[in-house]
Amino acid sequence: MKARERLDDAAEAVIRRQQRRIIAAAEAWLASHPDDVYSDIRFDVMLVAPKSIPRHIMAAFDTSQ
Numbered sequence: 343m344k345a346r347e348r349l350d351d352a353a354e355a356v357i358r359r360q361q362r363r364i365i366a367a368a369e370a371w372l373a374s375h376p377d378d379v380y381s382d383i384r385f386d387v388m389l390v391a392p393k394s395i396p397r398h399i400m401a402a403f404d405t406s407q
Contacts, residue, residue, distance in 0.1 A: 346389075346390070346391050347391060347392070348391050348394075349389045349391045349394050349397055351391070352389040352390060352391055353387075353389055353399075356387055356402065356403070361385070361403045364385060365385070365405050368383065368385075384404070385401065385402055385403050385404065386398060386399060386400050386401065386402055387399045387402035387403075
């Protein structure tokens with residue numbers, strides 16, 4: 343988690359490269375936990391900024407991007 347100055351800045355920080363890294367980590371985890379490979383998986387994002395209520399974005403991205 344990395345706080346940003348504004349929530350909009352936090353949202354823009356979740357770039358495609360970082361999404362690919364998160365997806366790769368999930369794939370590595372699934373490779374070592376084969377029983378969970380058929381579980382529903384989604385990628386949520388928490389936007390955090392000072393003096394703002396954190397915002398939860400459900401299913402912020404998926405593996406097809």
